[in-house]
Amino acid sequence: MREINSEQIKEKVKELFLKANYYIGEDVLNSIRKALNVEKSETGRYVLRMILKNYELSANEKLAICQDTGLAVLFIKLGQEVHIKGNWKEAINEGVKEAYIDGYLRKSAVTDPVFDRKNTKTNCPAIIYTDIVPGDRIELLVNPKGFGSENMSALAMMKPADGAEGIVDFIVETVRKAGPNPCPPTIIGVCVGGTADQACVLAKKAAMRKIGEHNPDPRYAKMEKDALERINKLGIGPAGLGGSTTSLWVSIDYVPTHIAGMPVAVNICCHADRHAHGVLYGNKKDKYSIN
Amino acid sequence: MHTAYYMEIKKINTPLTDEVVRNLKAGDGVSITGYIYTGRDAAHRRLIALLEEGKELPIEIKNQIIYYVGPAPAKPGYNCGSAGPTTSHRMDTYTPSLLDLGLKGMIGKGLRSKEVIESMIKNNAVYFAAIGGAAALIAKSIKDSQVVAYEELGPEAIHRYYVEYFPAIVCIDARGNNLYESEPPKYAK
Ligand code: SF4
Numbered sequence: 001m002r003e004i005n006s007e008q009i010k011e012k013v014k015e016l017f018l019k020a021n022y023y024i025g026e027d028v029l030n031s032i033r034k035a036l037n038v039e040k041s042e043t044g045r046y047v048l049r050m051i052l053k054n055y056e057l058s059a060n061e062k063l064a065i066c067q068d069t070g071l072a073v074l075f076i077k078l079g080q081e082v083h084i085k086g087n088w089k090e091a092i093n094e095g096v097k098e099a100y101i102d103g104y105l106r107k108s109a110v111t112d113p114v115f116d117r118k119n120t121k122t123n124c125p126a127i128i129y130t131d132i133v134p135g136d137r138i139e140l141l142v143n144p145k146g147f148g149s150e151n152m153s154a155l156a157m158m159k160p161a162d163g164a165e166g167i168v169d170f171i172v173e174t175v176r177k178a179g180p181n182p183c184p185p186t187i188i189g190v191c192v193g194g195t196a197d198q199a200c201v202l203a204k205k206a207a208m209r210k211i212g213e214h215n216p217d218p219r220y221a222k223m224e225k226d227a228l229e230r231i232n233k234l235g236i237g238p239a240g241l242g243g244s245t246t247s248l249w250v251s252i253d254y255v256p257t258h259i260a261g262m263p264v265a266v267n268i269c270c271h272a273d274r275h276a277h278g279v280l281y282g283n284k285k286d287k288y289s290i291n
Numbered sequence: 292m293h294t295a296y297y298m299e300i301k302k303i304n305t306p307l308t309d310e311v312v313r314n315l316k317a318g319d320g321v322s323i324t325g326y327i328y329t330g331r332d333a334a335h336r337r338l339i340a341l342l343e344e345g346k347e348l349p350i351e352i353k354n355q356i357i358y359y360v361g362p363a364p365a366k367p368g369y370n371c372g373s374a375g376p377t378t379s380h381r382m383d384t385y386t387p388s389l390l391d392l393g394l395k396g397m398i399g400k401g402l403r404s405k406e407v408i409e410s411m412i413k414n415n416a417v418y419f420a421a422i423g424g425a426a427a428l429i430a431k432s433i434k435d436s437q438v439v440a441y442e443e444l445g446p447e448a449i450h451r452y453y454v455e456y457f458p459a460i461v462c463i464d465a466r467g468n469n470l471y472e473s474e475p476p477k478y479a480k
Contacts, residue, residue, distance in 0.1 A: 040478060043460060046320065047422055054428040063427040064373040067363045104372055106363040106446060148378055148423060180471055181378055181401045183423035235479030239422050241460060242474020272424040
């Protein structure tokens with residue numbers, strides 16, 4: 001049993017949201033640099049250079065990469081041997097609130113979505129997915145998610161007979177329909193299987209897989225390659241102004257599903273692909289646990 | 292500073308003149324200097340409500356540019372927080388009335404409706420695309436920011452920015468040439 005207090009959780013959540021909003025991942029950076037060498041459109045190359053320059057500026061001056069600093073999404077693996085002292089949910093939301101206020105990030109959360117739409121002024125509530133796993137640590141993956149790209153996400157309850165080809169068609173069609181709106185070049189997360197809700201959650205998580213890492217199952221890896229190739233033949237290009245770089249990567253994950261169905265969820269993430277990962281080991285033992 | 296990124300950048304100033312607008316072609320890189328106004332859905336809704344009541348607008352629209360943006364808060368010592376464009380189509384229903392009043396330019400990202408494009412042709416106006424997500428870079432060109440109306444809307448209030456070399460691309464010109472339509476087919480296989 002290990003004790004982790006809510007203050008530590010709050011601090012870690014805050015740190016990770018700040019990090020995610022200011023610093024882009026190396027994988028995205030390298031992928032855009034590579035795209036710059038192959039992008040055929042002059043306007044496209046101009047856009048990619050601006051994007052690279054923007055990453056550099058945000059990191060150097062600790063500015064939000066994009067003004068839409070998103071809703072605060074967290075994927076958490078909570079070790080079953082951890083005892084949390086204090087209020088778990090409050091701690092996470094406090095961390096989000098402090099990051100967004102102290103870090104000069106935009107607060108975009110509104111209360112009731114239909115009638116009031118009042119800004120909560122804290123960017124809370126956070127959207128929290130918790131998985132309880134063996135062990136005595138807490139792993140956090142935070143994802144500030146902007147809505148230009150989130151709005152272009154899609155779910156299809158496909159027939160098993162639609163097969164791999166049907167899935168790839170649906171992914172490509174979703175990206176085509178999104179056009180310039182999700183700020184291409186994008187990263188595409190897909191989950192096949194589960195229930196409608198589970199597929200949607202895991203599609204978002206799939207979008208955070210490292211660029212360059214394929215699904216270990218070669219059949220799914222082939223679907224990823226096929227989808228990416230076809231997407232980059234759509235011509236949408238950087239910022240949707242035409243070109244050969246529309247997406248940087250496609251990650252497809254799968255989970256078991258029902259005999260009668262094949263849910264497919266597609267989550268689109270823009271080039272401002274922000275996420276950060278951190279681990280909490282608890283009290284004094286921290287130093288020793290890291291090794 | 293932006294010439295390094297693009298072959299040719301046209302420098303333009305606000306307020307826009309009809310002649311400047313006429314000479315802009317879809318695909319031109321531009322850098323904009325002068326005052327521009329900000330506005331998102333909430334501010335547009337209020338402006339249109341005033342027009343419907345026959346009242347005067349709180350800002351002079353003629354020959355101006357509206358930038359669709361809801362910036363991040365400014366850090367101490369900064370004029371403005373990160374300020375990239377938001378999706379323009381949410382403004383589409385309100386835009387033709389403003390174009391009829393002499394609005395000459397809009398900066399945003401994403402597609403516009405047929406009605407907006409028709410009204411742009413009729414009124415000789417231009418739609419610029421700013422690079423979505425290049426928000427910290429764009430903020431560097433914003434030298435001054437003042438709230439001029441609807442302060443209670445926070446980041447959605449109408450601000451007047453003074454911009455210097457604001458980077459954008461002519462996306463739809465006053466003849467209706469539209470990069471979102473003309474360019475992708477050239478690269479599609
Ligand atoms: S889609 Fe992404 S890059 Fe574009 S404005 Fe939204 S958060 Fe920013």
